[in-house]
Amino acid sequence: MTSEPRWLTDTEQRTWQAYRRMQLLLGAQVSRDLNADSGLSDADYDVLSHLGFSDRNRCQISELADRMLWSRSRLSHHLTRMQQRGLVVREGCASDARCSEVVLTAEGLRTLEEAAPLHVESVRRNFIDLLTPEQHAAFAEIGEVVVRHLSAGAEPRAKKSRGAA
Amino acid sequence: MTSEPRWLTDTEQRTWQAYRRMQLLLGAQVSRDLNADSGLSDADYDVLSHLGFSDRNRCQISELADRMLWSRSRLSHHLTRMQQRGLVVREGCASDARCSEVVLTAEGLRTLEEAAPLHVESVRRNFIDLLTPEQHAAFAEIGEVVVRHLSAGAEPRAKKSRGAA
DNA sequence: AATGAATGGTTGACGTGTCATCAATAACGT
DNA sequence: ACGTTATTGATGACACGTCAACCATTCATT
Numbered sequence: 001m002t003s004e005p006r007w008l009t010d011t012e013q014r015t016w017q018a019y020r021r022m023q024l025l026l027g028a029q030v031s032r033d034l035n036a037d038s039g040l041s042d043a044d045y046d047v048l049s050h051l052g053f054s055d056r057n058r059c060q061i062s063e064l065a066d067r068m069l070w071s072r073s074r075l076s077h078h079l080t081r082m083q084q085r086g087l088v089v090r091e092g093c094a095s096d097a098r099c100s101e102v103v104l105t106a107e108g109l110r111t112l113e114e115a116a117p118l119h120v121e122s123v124r125r126n127f128i129d130l131l132t133p134e135q136h137a138a139f140a141e142i143g144e145v146v147v148r149h150l151s152a153g154a155e156p157r158a159k160k161s162r163g164a165a
Numbered sequence: 166m167t168s169e170p171r172w173l174t175d176t177e178q179r180t181w182q183a184y185r186r187m188q189l190l191l192g193a194q195v196s197r198d199l200n201a202d203s204g205l206s207d208a209d210y211d212v213l214s215h216l217g218f219s220d221r222n223r224c225q226i227s228e229l230a231d232r233m234l235w236s237r238s239r240l241s242h243h244l245t246r247m248q249q250r251g252l253v254v255r256e257g258c259a260s261d262a263r264c265s266e267v268v269l270t271a272e273g274l275r276t277l278e279e280a281a282p283l284h285v286e287s288v289r290r291n292f293i294d295l296l297t298p299e300q301h302a303a304f305a306e307i308g309e310v311v312v313r314h315l316s317a318g319a320e321p322r323a324k325k326s327r328g329a330a
Numbered sequence: 331a332a333t334g335a336a337t338g339g340t341t342g343a344c345g346t347g348t349c350a351t352c353a354a355t356a357a358c359g360t
Numbered sequence: 361a362c363g364t365t366a367t368t369g370a371t372g373a374c375a376c377g378t379c380a381a382c383c384a385t386t387c388a389t390t
Contacts, residue, residue: 018308143183150190
């Protein structure tokens with residue numbers, strides 16, 4: 001016999017339920033806002049945002065996927081769609097013919113700059129501003145503990161930063 | 166002029182990032198475990214679980230959708246797939262010919278009972294057991310605050326429990 | 331009883347995410 | 361130089377969620 005299964009205590013049940021419901025509702029609300037405000041999906045915004053913070057608004061595809069914790073396939077599919085909408089373009093890479101880069105188009109940049117403040121407001125309204133400073137600290141701490149635990153398990157996709165390091 | 170956009174402070178940024186990453190990684194890990202252990206998706210487990218806690222392992226479809234915070238359409242599609250796999254069956258309702266009920270099959274029940282302890286273990290391993298009791302309390306509190314805020318916005322789909330209340 | 335509105339549930343089309351696979355290219359050992 | 365292996369990225373098939381359209385039934389009003 002393996003050890004008796006340990007069910008969740010009431011307190012633990014409460015924590016897990018709270019998390020699941022928060023995740024569901026918060027995600028839905030922020031997505032809804034984003035879409036209503038800017039016509040973007042969560043995924044769209046993530047891509048635009050990551051590119052906006054990248055040097056010269058461009059990034060190699062694999063690196064972008066890694067930074068976003070997305071699969072390459074998912075990113076590739078999504079970029080195809082965003083390219084069709086004129087938000088980004090792919091460009092070949094001179095030094096390595098296998099590589100491609102994505103770049104924000106002018107429209108992509110404009111879209112991002114329009115969307116960002118509204119998105120931030122939504123995040124504030126539905127989450128950030130609901131928490132006391134103490135709760136911020138506590139929450140961030142918890143999140144980081146969990147992320148650290150989960151990142152430890154998955155070996156970090158041998159990042160061969162050629163050149164530096 | 167609308168007011169100057171308030172960006173997130175570093176602390177707030179940290180909270181938001183922690184949340185997003187935790188959500189991404191934790192969801193992925195728990196899903197992976199569930200699928201590896203029991204061949205079930207998150208959605209599958211949720212349906213089985215809700216039915217398992219229902220009276221006589223059955224539930225009216227709309228009510229189930231409401232309890233799960235799913236759209237009727239989503240549930241209908243998913244039930245079709247689960248029915249094809251033999252986990253649940255639909256049955257008509259005597260008192261109101263519009264209604265249908267879903268019932269766990271014997272196999273569905275067996276699957277749930279097999280999956281549940283493993284799933285609980287996964288949740289413990291990747292989340293619950295990483296938190297101190299104080300963190301549990303803090304986290305649940307935060308989650309509930311957010312859920313309360315978000316539920317307040319959405320008016321609650323007038324539930325008219327007719328017949329067997 | 332008859333009409334129209336509301337409710338329960340299904341369906342199809344479409345966009346998206348995952349997985350396995352593939353072509354092209356690079357890196358490496360001989 | 362050659363062949364082998366790893367890596368980058370794209371693609372097709374499939375599962376899933378959303379949205380709008382759609383029947384069937386029931387309720388409300390007359």
